Amino acid sequence: MNNKICPVCSSTNLEDCFPDYSGTCIASNFKTVENASLKIKICTECGLIFNSKGIRAEGSNFYLKEKFKPRAALTFFNKSKKVSRTELNFKKLNELVDLNTKRSLLELGAGKGDFLKYFCSKINDWEINALEPNMGQRDLLSINEISKVYQTPYNELDLLPKKFDLIISFSVIEHVNNPLDFLQWQAKHLAEGGTIFIEVPNFSMIPGDFFCIDHLTKMTKYSLENLAIRAGLTIENIVEDKVPLYAALKKDPTKKINTNPYAQNLKIINKNTEICSSFFDSFTDMYLKKNSESKYAIFGCSTLGRMTPKYCNVPLSDIACYIDEDSSHQEKDVFGIPIYNRSAIKKLGITDVFIAVSPLYIDAVIAKLSEENVNLHYPKLS
Template sequence: MRAMALCRVCGSTLGEPAYQAAAPALTSIMTALNSDTVVHVCERCSHAQCPNMPDIQTFYDTTYRISLEADDHDQLFALAADGRPLYRTDHQAAISLRMLELPPGALILDYGAAKSDTLRKLVEHRPDIIPHVFDVSRDYVFAWQDWVRAEHQATYTIDPSWHGRFDAVMSHFAIEHVAEPIAFLAQIRAVLKPGGRLLISLPDVHANPGDMIVVDHLNHFTDPSIRHALKATGFTVNEINRADFPGAFFVSATAREGNLAGPEDGVAAATAQNREICRFWKKAYASLTQTRDRMAGQRCTIYGAGFYGSWIAQQLSGAMDVVAFLDQNPKLHESQHMGIPVRHPAELDETVDTIFIGLNPLKARAIMASVSFPTHRDLNLVWLD
């Protein structure tokens, strides 16, 4: 993967990469890609970014098949106080209802919809609104058929007749994937009515540093860079919400006329934090490979079957015997991930003493303090940090 020359958000010349790692890389759907991982950090707007993946259009059209495993597939967001699982799309729907402030009978478009479970749940709460969906793949059409009218569905391209049509657009966890985020936002602006509302959700790399090395997340936005991108495409920013969804942020904006972009506050601090995250991953890789080589051939488990656990498994492959992933999400139990069984923590193999902690390092110790394992023996917990 070649280095980049210009920032995707502000167009400034980029310097040398802040992070590089040889192939294979890991995608957000936790599959390996025969590509290097390269991260640049823009000094002018603080945007962190990765070069385009090989054949990116085909990847999203036919390979990036998110949440198609089962009708009820969803990602675990948190555990309630009583241990009940809380899922991502339910939480996104609740946030969307509050932040969009939809008028009665609003026409709303889910842009980059995938299965559009969030919009479907929003419509269950607000049956007066009129749902529309758009995605760059036809893989999800089956999921729309029972509740979105055929003429309100679009794939690959949007018909010009939709321009200026919508009271609101929402786009959940899509803009981080696109090679041209300014064009992405400009297309959304084109389909909104003047004064229409936009809500986007996107990963917060400062709260979830693993996002920095997700190879298909081409964009790692900060407050200054998302403000710059929105103002440059005809939006005024209403709210940046980091409180309601840990590891991500939600941004609401209103469609206005013209390019409103200008210098943003906080660029230097955000740039420094991005570079510190890149340094963290260099250290984490060096530490993990040293541990792996020292314990070569031993049996172990990995706590967490998400991105962090998958990255650890990728580094341990061929050197250690990973007997299981341990995860709290009941929808993952009795399945396999990367060819490895996924089990509840209570099913820790009695012959395994080493557990690699595949969790966000900013939260890992607090999470593990509440986890009980069925053993009285000493366990060797290996942390990313």
């Protein structure tokens, strides 16, 4: 695998970006990957932001390992109401795509089948298909509504002449070595008048995605628009819903290559670099002021929260616990540091809490933690 060329346009005109890091890293399922490397680059020819190292050499084999299991479904908080990722994805699909005109569906990277089960509970009389090369296929095989489960990576499978009215993927495109090839494969298998529906972590809203070892592409709406046109597609609808980015695409081979998004993406890189650096400086400043009475906790189990003490070279034994309100995290650990809910602040006598969440949520977390008798630490972001 040549890490000196762009995986999309094969250009060698690449610029190095933050971070250049080697050591213990975090995968998207929050498992640790030892002796890993992050080497983020941006292509000046097509604007793609990508990790030239990470798990790129392993490719799809990384997801076939027994140790790689899909993480528990995340919960989003919307106007004080808990909404599962599955519910949110279905809601956005229903908003952006006319499901009344479709009858066959293929989900790429279907995981444990959570979305397809939910879809089938809401909509009947569809032909449902799933592709999933990793361990999630065992759960998929038990879902009666699914007509066919393909247990292989997409690029090793040609289903023609079979085509589908709707091809969906949730947090998949950022994992593949070549996101353009991924879209071209879907365009080839899309029926006339069909729709491709994609959800992807929005890098412009997730600075910590720099550190996710298996997110090989750091996707922005500008990159997705460029890739779609290169694949003979056009984006019919696109929505940035805080962390997730949603897009509905249709075939449109008449369009030409659009403007290179290098400039827009470089601005996002610079902004996210500044945010991450502010987090690390704030954490280091908190740690350097510690005394014999200090007892530290980190609020937030995102990739950024997990990587902060590692990146700052702070002894893990000096962190009493992580705190997170998403129950899928609680009673587990980060590098051996336990994860608890907010009640642990009082129970463990925590004196200082470092807030390591997306800038989107810092103010809300500060408001919640202000009820606790602790010192709060967080970066002052402009």
